[in-house]
Amino acid sequence: MSARTVTACVLIIGNEILSGRTQDTNLNHITLTLGAWGIQVREARVIPDVPGVIIDTVNEVRERFDYVFTTGGIGPTHDDITADCIADAFGVKLVVNAEIAERIQRRPAPPDVMAARMRMARIPEGATLIDNLTGGPQGFRMENVFVMAGIPSVMQSMLSSLEGRLEGGAIVRNRAVTAHLGESTIADALRAIQSRYPAVDLGSYPFFRADRYGTTLVMRGTDESDLDRMLAEVCAAITACGAEPEDIQRG
Protein backbone atom coordinates (compact mmCIF):
# COMPACT_ATOMS: atom_id res chain seq x y z
CA MET A 1 0.00 0.00 0.00
CA SER A 2 1.42 3.34 -1.06
CA ALA A 3 1.54 6.32 1.30
CA ARG A 4 0.22 8.76 -1.27
CA THR A 5 -3.16 10.39 -0.87
CA VAL A 6 -5.87 8.84 -3.02
CA THR A 7 -8.99 10.96 -3.46
CA ALA A 8 -12.53 10.40 -4.63
CA CYS A 9 -15.63 12.38 -5.48
CA VAL A 10 -19.14 10.96 -5.06
CA LEU A 11 -21.96 11.98 -7.40
CA ILE A 12 -25.46 11.30 -6.14
CA ILE A 13 -27.61 11.52 -9.26
CA GLY A 14 -31.31 11.92 -8.65
CA ASN A 15 -34.14 14.43 -8.51
CA GLU A 16 -35.62 12.54 -5.55
CA ILE A 17 -32.77 13.63 -3.28
CA LEU A 18 -32.95 17.26 -4.41
CA SER A 19 -36.73 17.39 -3.98
CA GLY A 20 -36.38 16.13 -0.42
CA ARG A 21 -38.55 13.09 -1.12
CA THR A 22 -35.68 10.75 -0.28
CA GLN A 23 -33.04 11.12 2.44
CA ASP A 24 -29.74 10.03 0.94
CA THR A 25 -27.78 7.42 2.89
CA ASN A 26 -25.50 6.25 0.09
CA LEU A 27 -22.90 8.98 0.61
CA ASN A 28 -22.31 7.97 4.21
CA HIS A 29 -21.88 4.30 3.31
CA ILE A 30 -19.51 5.09 0.44
CA THR A 31 -17.31 7.46 2.48
CA LEU A 32 -16.92 4.93 5.30
CA THR A 33 -16.23 2.03 2.94
CA LEU A 34 -13.71 3.89 0.79
CA GLY A 35 -12.04 5.37 3.88
CA ALA A 36 -11.28 1.87 5.13
CA TRP A 37 -9.66 1.15 1.75
CA GLY A 38 -7.40 4.21 1.92
CA ILE A 39 -9.48 6.33 -0.46
CA GLN A 40 -10.50 9.74 0.86
CA VAL A 41 -13.78 11.22 -0.33
CA ARG A 42 -12.98 14.90 -0.77
CA GLU A 43 -16.20 16.15 -2.30
CA ALA A 44 -19.73 14.98 -3.02
CA ARG A 45 -22.38 16.46 -5.25
CA VAL A 46 -26.08 15.84 -5.55
CA ILE A 47 -27.17 16.60 -9.10
CA PRO A 48 -30.46 16.33 -10.98
CA ASP A 49 -31.45 13.95 -13.80
CA VAL A 50 -30.44 16.53 -16.41
CA PRO A 51 -28.07 15.28 -19.14
CA GLY A 52 -26.04 18.48 -19.51
CA VAL A 53 -25.48 18.75 -15.77
CA ILE A 54 -24.48 15.08 -15.42
CA ILE A 55 -22.09 15.20 -18.40
CA ASP A 56 -20.40 18.46 -17.36
CA THR A 57 -20.08 17.38 -13.75
CA VAL A 58 -18.58 14.00 -14.61
CA ASN A 59 -16.06 15.61 -16.95
CA GLU A 60 -15.08 18.18 -14.33
CA VAL A 61 -14.60 15.83 -11.40
CA ARG A 62 -12.99 12.89 -13.20
CA GLU A 63 -10.05 15.21 -13.94
CA ARG A 64 -9.80 16.50 -10.37
CA PHE A 65 -10.07 13.31 -8.33
CA ASP A 66 -8.44 9.88 -8.56
CA TYR A 67 -11.82 8.15 -8.53
CA VAL A 68 -15.43 9.13 -9.12
CA PHE A 69 -18.33 7.04 -7.81
CA THR A 70 -21.87 7.67 -9.03
CA THR A 71 -25.17 6.35 -7.68
CA GLY A 72 -28.52 6.33 -9.42
CA GLY A 73 -30.07 6.36 -12.87
CA ILE A 74 -29.10 2.95 -14.25
CA GLY A 75 -32.49 1.23 -14.23
CA PRO A 76 -34.82 0.38 -17.17
CA THR A 77 -37.09 3.44 -17.30
CA HIS A 78 -37.01 6.67 -19.34
CA ASP A 79 -35.53 8.65 -16.43
CA ASP A 80 -32.51 6.32 -16.18
CA ILE A 81 -30.01 8.29 -18.22
CA THR A 82 -26.73 7.83 -16.37
CA ALA A 83 -25.19 5.31 -18.82
CA ASP A 84 -26.06 7.55 -21.78
CA CYS A 85 -24.51 10.54 -20.02
CA ILE A 86 -21.30 8.71 -19.10
CA ALA A 87 -20.90 7.60 -22.73
CA ASP A 88 -21.43 11.21 -23.85
CA ALA A 89 -18.95 12.47 -21.25
CA PHE A 90 -16.27 10.12 -22.60
CA GLY A 91 -17.26 10.64 -26.25
CA VAL A 92 -17.95 6.96 -26.88
CA LYS A 93 -20.98 4.92 -28.00
CA LEU A 94 -23.25 2.83 -25.80
CA VAL A 95 -22.94 -0.86 -26.63
CA VAL A 96 -24.86 -3.91 -25.47
CA ASN A 97 -22.75 -5.92 -23.04
CA ALA A 98 -23.22 -9.66 -23.60
CA GLU A 99 -22.60 -10.58 -19.96
CA ILE A 100 -25.27 -8.23 -18.62
CA ALA A 101 -27.65 -9.23 -21.44
CA GLU A 102 -27.22 -12.91 -20.55
CA ARG A 103 -28.05 -12.20 -16.92
CA ILE A 104 -31.13 -10.17 -17.87
CA GLN A 105 -32.37 -12.81 -20.30
CA ARG A 106 -32.19 -15.59 -17.70
CA ARG A 107 -35.50 -14.33 -16.30
CA PRO A 108 -38.23 -14.76 -18.93
CA ALA A 109 -40.55 -11.85 -19.74
CA PRO A 110 -42.87 -10.65 -22.52
CA PRO A 111 -41.03 -8.95 -25.42
CA ASP A 112 -41.84 -5.35 -24.41
CA VAL A 113 -40.78 -5.93 -20.81
CA MET A 114 -37.59 -7.65 -21.95
CA ALA A 115 -36.86 -4.72 -24.28
CA ALA A 116 -37.13 -2.31 -21.35
CA ARG A 117 -34.91 -4.50 -19.19
CA MET A 118 -32.33 -4.72 -21.95
CA ARG A 119 -31.75 -0.97 -21.60
CA MET A 120 -29.74 -1.97 -18.53
CA ALA A 121 -27.33 -4.01 -20.70
CA ARG A 122 -26.13 -0.86 -22.48
CA ILE A 123 -22.77 0.41 -21.23
CA PRO A 124 -20.22 2.81 -22.72
CA GLU A 125 -17.80 1.21 -25.18
CA GLY A 126 -14.64 0.27 -23.28
CA ALA A 127 -16.32 0.05 -19.87
CA THR A 128 -15.83 -2.99 -17.63
CA LEU A 129 -18.36 -4.51 -15.26
CA ILE A 130 -18.90 -4.01 -11.53
CA ASP A 131 -20.46 -7.14 -10.14
CA ASN A 132 -23.88 -7.08 -8.52
CA LEU A 133 -24.17 -9.81 -5.92
CA THR A 134 -27.94 -9.36 -5.66
CA GLY A 135 -28.21 -11.11 -9.05
CA GLY A 136 -29.49 -8.06 -10.92
CA PRO A 137 -27.75 -6.28 -13.80
CA GLN A 138 -24.18 -5.19 -13.14
CA GLY A 139 -22.82 -1.67 -12.79
CA PHE A 140 -19.80 -0.55 -14.78
CA ARG A 141 -16.47 1.20 -14.61
CA MET A 142 -15.34 3.63 -17.30
CA GLU A 143 -11.70 4.60 -16.67
CA ASN A 144 -11.76 6.16 -13.17
CA VAL A 145 -15.56 6.52 -13.02
CA PHE A 146 -17.58 3.83 -11.19
CA VAL A 147 -21.28 3.76 -11.98
CA MET A 148 -23.53 2.11 -9.41
CA ALA A 149 -27.23 1.72 -8.67
CA GLY A 150 -29.18 4.10 -6.45
CA ILE A 151 -31.05 1.51 -4.36
CA PRO A 152 -28.89 1.32 -1.22
CA SER A 153 -28.79 -2.49 -0.96
CA VAL A 154 -27.80 -2.85 -4.62
CA MET A 155 -25.25 -0.02 -4.43
CA GLN A 156 -23.70 -1.64 -1.36
CA SER A 157 -23.46 -4.96 -3.15
CA MET A 158 -21.73 -3.36 -6.12
CA LEU A 159 -19.31 -1.39 -3.95
CA SER A 160 -18.40 -4.43 -1.87
CA SER A 161 -17.43 -6.31 -5.04
CA LEU A 162 -14.66 -3.73 -5.58
CA GLU A 163 -12.91 -4.56 -2.30
CA GLY A 164 -9.22 -5.23 -2.91
CA ARG A 165 -9.46 -4.08 -6.53
CA LEU A 166 -8.78 -0.37 -6.11
CA GLU A 167 -5.48 1.30 -5.38
CA GLY A 168 -5.70 2.95 -1.98
CA GLY A 169 -3.30 5.27 -0.20
CA ALA A 170 -2.54 5.77 3.46
CA ILE A 171 -5.56 5.03 5.61
CA VAL A 172 -6.84 7.94 7.67
CA ARG A 173 -7.23 6.90 11.31
CA ASN A 174 -9.09 8.81 13.96
CA ARG A 175 -9.36 9.52 17.65
CA ALA A 176 -12.38 11.16 19.26
CA VAL A 177 -13.25 12.40 22.72
CA THR A 178 -16.33 14.16 24.02
CA ALA A 179 -16.45 16.94 26.63
CA HIS A 180 -19.48 18.53 28.25
CA LEU A 181 -18.34 22.12 27.90
CA GLY A 182 -18.93 24.94 25.48
CA GLU A 183 -16.61 25.04 22.48
CA SER A 184 -15.46 28.55 23.38
CA THR A 185 -14.08 27.36 26.70
CA ILE A 186 -11.57 25.08 25.04
CA ALA A 187 -11.07 26.99 21.77
CA ASP A 188 -7.67 28.51 22.64
CA ALA A 189 -6.23 25.18 23.77
CA LEU A 190 -7.47 23.46 20.61
CA ARG A 191 -5.94 26.10 18.38
CA ALA A 192 -2.57 25.64 20.12
CA ILE A 193 -2.74 21.85 19.82
CA GLN A 194 -3.74 22.01 16.15
CA SER A 195 -0.74 24.28 15.44
CA ARG A 196 1.62 21.63 16.85
CA TYR A 197 0.21 18.84 14.63
CA PRO A 198 -0.17 20.32 11.14
CA ALA A 199 -0.58 16.86 9.56
CA VAL A 200 -3.57 15.96 11.73
CA ASP A 201 -6.98 17.47 11.23
CA LEU A 202 -8.57 18.49 14.55
CA GLY A 203 -12.30 19.16 14.34
CA SER A 204 -14.66 20.38 17.03
CA TYR A 205 -18.28 19.28 16.62
CA PRO A 206 -20.65 20.91 19.11
CA PHE A 207 -23.94 19.32 20.08
CA PHE A 208 -26.92 19.99 22.31
CA ARG A 209 -28.39 16.83 23.84
CA ALA A 210 -30.53 16.19 26.88
CA ASP A 211 -30.34 19.89 27.80
CA ARG A 212 -26.55 19.91 27.88
CA TYR A 213 -24.07 21.52 25.54
CA GLY A 214 -20.97 19.62 24.63
CA THR A 215 -18.49 19.10 21.87
CA THR A 216 -16.86 16.09 20.29
CA LEU A 217 -13.23 16.59 19.34
CA VAL A 218 -12.13 14.49 16.40
CA MET A 219 -8.55 13.99 15.25
CA ARG A 220 -7.94 12.50 11.81
CA GLY A 221 -4.58 11.62 10.30
CA THR A 222 -2.44 8.81 9.01
CA ASP A 223 0.19 8.69 11.82
CA GLU A 224 -1.04 6.65 14.79
CA SER A 225 1.57 7.94 17.23
CA ASP A 226 0.77 11.56 16.34
CA LEU A 227 -2.89 10.79 16.95
CA ASP A 228 -2.20 9.22 20.35
CA ARG A 229 -0.05 12.14 21.50
CA MET A 230 -2.64 14.62 20.27
CA LEU A 231 -5.46 12.76 22.01
CA ALA A 232 -3.52 12.91 25.29
CA GLU A 233 -3.08 16.67 24.88
CA VAL A 234 -6.75 17.20 24.09
CA CYS A 235 -7.78 15.13 27.14
CA ALA A 236 -5.44 17.20 29.32
CA ALA A 237 -6.98 20.39 27.93
CA ILE A 238 -10.48 19.13 28.73
CA THR A 239 -9.45 18.38 32.30
CA ALA A 240 -7.79 21.81 32.61
CA CYS A 241 -11.13 23.36 31.59
CA GLY A 242 -12.82 21.58 34.49
CA ALA A 243 -14.61 18.90 32.47
CA GLU A 244 -14.00 15.19 31.97
CA PRO A 245 -12.86 13.44 28.79
CA GLU A 246 -15.72 11.07 27.91
CA ASP A 247 -16.44 8.42 25.30
CA ILE A 248 -12.91 8.12 23.93
CA GLN A 249 -12.88 6.37 20.55
CA ARG A 250 -10.06 5.03 18.41
CA GLY A 251 -10.77 4.12 14.80
Add this chain to the structure above:
Amino acid sequence: MSARTVTACVLIIGNEILSGRTQDTNLNHITLTLGAWGIQVREARVIPDVPGVIIDTVNEVRERFDYVFTTGGIGPTHDDITADCIADAFGVKLVVNAEIAERIQRRPAPPDVMAARMRMARIPEGATLIDNLTGGPQGFRMENVFVMAGIPSVMQSMLSSLEGRLEGGAIVRNRAVTAHLGESTIADALRAIQSRYPAVDLGSYPFFRADRYGTTLVMRGTDESDLDRMLAEVCAAITACGAEPEDIQRG
Protein backbone atom coordinates in the same frame (compact mmCIF):
# COMPACT_ATOMS: atom_id res chain seq x y z
CA MET B 1 -45.80 35.18 -6.29
CA SER B 2 -44.11 35.12 -9.66
CA ALA B 3 -44.27 32.10 -11.95
CA ARG B 4 -40.58 32.15 -12.76
CA THR B 5 -38.29 29.38 -11.60
CA VAL B 6 -36.21 30.28 -8.57
CA THR B 7 -33.22 28.03 -7.93
CA ALA B 8 -30.87 27.33 -5.05
CA CYS B 9 -27.67 25.44 -4.33
CA VAL B 10 -26.89 24.01 -0.89
CA LEU B 11 -23.30 23.79 0.38
CA ILE B 12 -22.72 21.40 3.24
CA ILE B 13 -19.36 22.47 4.64
CA GLY B 14 -17.67 19.97 6.88
CA ASN B 15 -15.05 17.25 7.04
CA GLU B 16 -17.29 15.24 9.36
CA ILE B 17 -19.77 14.54 6.56
CA LEU B 18 -17.03 13.58 4.08
CA SER B 19 -15.32 11.28 6.59
CA GLY B 20 -18.61 9.48 7.19
CA ARG B 21 -18.55 10.30 10.90
CA THR B 22 -21.80 12.25 10.59
CA GLN B 23 -24.85 11.44 8.46
CA ASP B 24 -26.06 14.72 6.99
CA THR B 25 -29.73 15.52 7.49
CA ASN B 26 -29.57 19.27 6.80
CA LEU B 27 -29.89 18.93 3.03
CA ASN B 28 -33.18 17.09 3.28
CA HIS B 29 -34.65 19.68 5.66
CA ILE B 30 -33.48 22.59 3.50
CA THR B 31 -34.81 21.14 0.24
CA LEU B 32 -38.25 20.46 1.73
CA THR B 33 -38.45 23.88 3.40
CA LEU B 34 -37.31 25.85 0.35
CA GLY B 35 -39.54 23.77 -1.92
CA ALA B 36 -42.59 24.89 0.06
CA TRP B 37 -41.45 28.50 -0.47
CA GLY B 38 -41.17 28.09 -4.25
CA ILE B 39 -37.39 27.75 -4.29
CA GLN B 40 -36.03 24.69 -6.09
CA VAL B 41 -32.77 23.20 -4.87
CA ARG B 42 -31.02 22.21 -8.08
CA GLU B 43 -27.67 21.09 -6.73
CA ALA B 44 -25.94 20.36 -3.43
CA ARG B 45 -22.29 19.93 -2.63
CA VAL B 46 -20.51 18.55 0.38
CA ILE B 47 -17.11 20.21 0.65
CA PRO B 48 -14.25 20.02 3.15
CA ASP B 49 -13.00 22.67 5.61
CA VAL B 50 -10.41 23.88 3.10
CA PRO B 51 -10.38 27.64 2.42
CA GLY B 52 -9.53 27.46 -1.30
CA VAL B 53 -12.28 24.90 -1.95
CA ILE B 54 -14.88 26.87 0.00
CA ILE B 55 -14.01 30.19 -1.67
CA ASP B 56 -13.93 28.79 -5.21
CA THR B 57 -17.14 26.82 -4.72
CA VAL B 58 -19.04 29.80 -3.29
CA ASN B 59 -17.90 32.01 -6.16
CA GLU B 60 -18.91 29.43 -8.73
CA VAL B 61 -22.37 28.64 -7.43
CA ARG B 62 -23.45 32.14 -6.39
CA GLU B 63 -23.29 33.09 -10.08
CA ARG B 64 -25.20 30.03 -11.26
CA PHE B 65 -28.11 29.91 -8.79
CA ASP B 66 -30.53 32.49 -7.43
CA TYR B 67 -29.70 31.56 -3.86
CA VAL B 68 -26.93 29.69 -2.05
CA PHE B 69 -27.40 28.24 1.44
CA THR B 70 -24.42 27.04 3.46
CA THR B 71 -24.33 25.00 6.66
CA GLY B 72 -21.41 24.56 9.02
CA GLY B 73 -18.22 26.25 10.14
CA ILE B 74 -19.52 29.34 11.95
CA GLY B 75 -18.65 28.39 15.55
CA PRO B 76 -15.88 29.71 17.80
CA THR B 77 -13.05 27.23 17.16
CA HIS B 78 -10.05 27.24 14.84
CA ASP B 79 -11.80 24.98 12.32
CA ASP B 80 -14.71 27.43 11.91
CA ILE B 81 -13.59 29.25 8.80
CA THR B 82 -16.78 29.80 6.82
CA ALA B 83 -17.17 33.53 7.62
CA ASP B 84 -13.53 34.18 6.67
CA CYS B 85 -14.02 32.30 3.40
CA ILE B 86 -17.23 34.12 2.49
CA ALA B 87 -15.49 37.47 3.08
CA ASP B 88 -12.62 36.33 0.86
CA ALA B 89 -15.04 35.13 -1.81
CA PHE B 90 -16.69 38.56 -1.94
CA GLY B 91 -13.41 40.46 -1.56
CA VAL B 92 -14.48 42.28 1.60
CA LYS B 93 -13.19 42.48 5.19
CA LEU B 94 -14.60 40.72 8.21
CA VAL B 95 -16.06 43.21 10.69
CA VAL B 96 -17.45 42.80 14.20
CA ASN B 97 -21.22 43.06 14.14
CA ALA B 98 -22.50 44.98 17.18
CA GLU B 99 -25.80 43.10 17.36
CA ILE B 100 -24.16 39.66 17.47
CA ALA B 101 -21.51 40.95 19.90
CA GLU B 102 -24.20 42.26 22.23
CA ARG B 103 -25.93 38.88 22.23
CA ILE B 104 -22.67 37.04 22.91
CA GLN B 105 -21.69 39.41 25.73
CA ARG B 106 -24.98 38.90 27.56
CA ARG B 107 -23.62 35.63 28.91
CA PRO B 108 -20.63 36.34 31.15
CA ALA B 109 -17.38 34.40 30.67
CA PRO B 110 -13.65 34.67 31.47
CA PRO B 111 -11.74 36.90 29.01
CA ASP B 112 -10.18 34.08 26.96
CA VAL B 113 -13.51 32.29 26.57
CA MET B 114 -15.23 35.54 25.63
CA ALA B 115 -12.51 36.24 23.06
CA ALA B 116 -13.16 32.85 21.45
CA ARG B 117 -16.91 33.43 21.45
CA MET B 118 -16.45 36.85 19.88
CA ARG B 119 -15.08 35.15 16.78
CA MET B 120 -18.73 34.40 16.04
CA ALA B 121 -19.51 38.16 15.89
CA ARG B 122 -17.30 38.59 12.81
CA ILE B 123 -19.24 38.79 9.55
CA PRO B 124 -18.30 40.05 6.08
CA GLU B 125 -18.66 43.82 5.60
CA GLY B 126 -22.07 44.47 4.06
CA ALA B 127 -23.68 41.26 5.33
CA THR B 128 -27.02 41.31 7.15
CA LEU B 129 -28.13 39.00 9.95
CA ILE B 130 -30.17 35.80 9.90
CA ASP B 131 -31.94 35.47 13.21
CA ASN B 132 -31.26 32.53 15.50
CA LEU B 133 -34.30 31.79 17.62
CA THR B 134 -32.32 29.46 19.89
CA GLY B 135 -30.73 32.59 21.40
CA GLY B 136 -27.24 31.87 20.12
CA PRO B 137 -25.22 33.99 17.69
CA GLN B 138 -26.96 34.83 14.42
CA GLY B 139 -26.10 33.64 10.93
CA PHE B 140 -25.70 36.08 8.07
CA ARG B 141 -26.66 36.84 4.50
CA MET B 142 -24.14 38.22 2.01
CA GLU B 143 -25.95 39.17 -1.21
CA ASN B 144 -27.53 35.87 -2.35
CA VAL B 145 -25.50 33.65 0.00
CA PHE B 146 -27.09 32.57 3.30
CA VAL B 147 -24.68 31.29 5.93
CA MET B 148 -26.13 29.06 8.63
CA ALA B 149 -24.94 26.83 11.45
CA GLY B 150 -24.26 23.12 11.03
CA ILE B 151 -26.06 21.87 14.15
CA PRO B 152 -29.43 20.78 12.75
CA SER B 153 -31.61 22.42 15.43
CA VAL B 154 -29.78 25.74 15.06
CA MET B 155 -29.77 25.59 11.26
CA GLN B 156 -33.51 24.90 11.30
CA SER B 157 -34.10 27.87 13.57
CA MET B 158 -32.13 30.15 11.27
CA LEU B 159 -33.87 28.89 8.15
CA SER B 160 -37.32 29.28 9.67
CA SER B 161 -36.57 32.94 10.42
CA LEU B 162 -36.32 33.52 6.66
CA GLU B 163 -39.89 32.43 5.98
CA GLY B 164 -41.72 35.07 3.92
CA ARG B 165 -38.51 37.03 3.31
CA LEU B 166 -37.27 35.33 0.16
CA GLU B 167 -38.63 35.70 -3.33
CA GLY B 168 -40.02 32.37 -4.44
CA GLY B 169 -41.29 31.22 -7.81
CA ALA B 170 -43.96 28.75 -8.76
CA ILE B 171 -44.27 25.99 -6.18
CA VAL B 172 -43.55 22.50 -7.43
CA ARG B 173 -46.38 20.14 -6.47
CA ASN B 174 -46.29 16.39 -6.63
CA ARG B 175 -48.32 13.25 -7.03
CA ALA B 176 -47.05 9.79 -6.17
CA VAL B 177 -48.36 6.27 -6.53
CA THR B 178 -46.78 2.93 -5.70
CA ALA B 179 -47.12 -0.30 -7.68
CA HIS B 180 -45.88 -3.76 -6.78
CA LEU B 181 -44.39 -4.59 -10.14
CA GLY B 182 -41.00 -4.47 -11.74
CA GLU B 183 -40.06 -1.18 -13.36
CA SER B 184 -39.47 -2.86 -16.69
CA THR B 185 -43.09 -4.00 -16.85
CA ILE B 186 -44.39 -0.47 -16.91
CA ALA B 187 -41.42 1.25 -18.56
CA ASP B 188 -43.00 1.64 -22.02
CA ALA B 189 -46.19 3.13 -20.63
CA LEU B 190 -44.25 5.58 -18.47
CA ARG B 191 -42.18 6.74 -21.40
CA ALA B 192 -45.33 7.41 -23.43
CA ILE B 193 -46.98 9.30 -20.56
CA GLN B 194 -43.84 11.39 -19.93
CA SER B 195 -43.75 12.37 -23.61
CA ARG B 196 -47.30 13.77 -23.36
CA TYR B 197 -46.44 15.97 -20.34
CA PRO B 198 -43.07 17.59 -21.06
CA ALA B 199 -43.53 20.14 -18.26
CA VAL B 200 -43.95 17.48 -15.59
CA ASP B 201 -41.07 15.39 -14.30
CA LEU B 202 -42.03 11.71 -14.00
CA GLY B 203 -39.64 9.65 -11.91
CA SER B 204 -39.64 5.92 -11.22
CA TYR B 205 -38.07 4.89 -7.91
CA PRO B 206 -37.75 1.14 -7.49
CA PHE B 207 -37.54 -0.49 -4.10
CA PHE B 208 -37.21 -3.93 -2.56
CA ARG B 209 -39.11 -4.30 0.72
CA ALA B 210 -40.43 -7.28 2.60
CA ASP B 211 -39.28 -9.58 -0.21
CA ARG B 212 -41.29 -7.74 -2.86
CA TYR B 213 -40.12 -5.54 -5.71
CA GLY B 214 -42.03 -2.40 -6.45
CA THR B 215 -41.67 1.10 -7.74
CA THR B 216 -42.95 4.46 -6.66
CA LEU B 217 -43.90 6.76 -9.51
CA VAL B 218 -43.51 10.43 -8.70
CA MET B 219 -44.81 13.32 -10.78
CA ARG B 220 -43.51 16.81 -10.06
CA GLY B 221 -44.64 20.02 -11.71
CA THR B 222 -46.30 23.36 -11.14
CA ASP B 223 -49.63 22.71 -12.90
CA GLU B 224 -52.10 20.90 -10.64
CA SER B 225 -54.46 19.85 -13.43
CA ASP B 226 -51.60 18.41 -15.47
CA LEU B 227 -50.53 16.47 -12.39
CA ASP B 228 -54.02 15.09 -11.80
CA ARG B 229 -54.43 14.00 -15.41
CA MET B 230 -51.00 12.42 -15.41
CA LEU B 231 -51.70 10.58 -12.15
CA ALA B 232 -54.88 9.12 -13.66
CA GLU B 233 -52.92 7.89 -16.68
CA VAL B 234 -50.20 6.35 -14.51
CA CYS B 235 -52.83 4.59 -12.36
CA ALA B 236 -54.50 3.23 -15.52
CA ALA B 237 -51.12 1.97 -16.73
CA ILE B 238 -50.51 0.20 -13.42
CA THR B 239 -53.90 -1.49 -13.66
CA ALA B 240 -53.23 -2.47 -17.29
CA CYS B 241 -50.03 -4.17 -16.10
CA GLY B 242 -52.06 -6.29 -13.69
CA ALA B 243 -51.11 -4.48 -10.47
CA GLU B 244 -52.95 -2.09 -8.22
CA PRO B 245 -52.22 1.60 -7.68
CA GLU B 246 -51.34 1.89 -3.98
CA ASP B 247 -50.52 4.64 -1.51
CA ILE B 248 -51.54 7.57 -3.71
CA GLN B 249 -50.11 10.84 -2.39
CA ARG B 250 -50.77 14.46 -3.31
CA GLY B 251 -48.37 17.13 -2.09
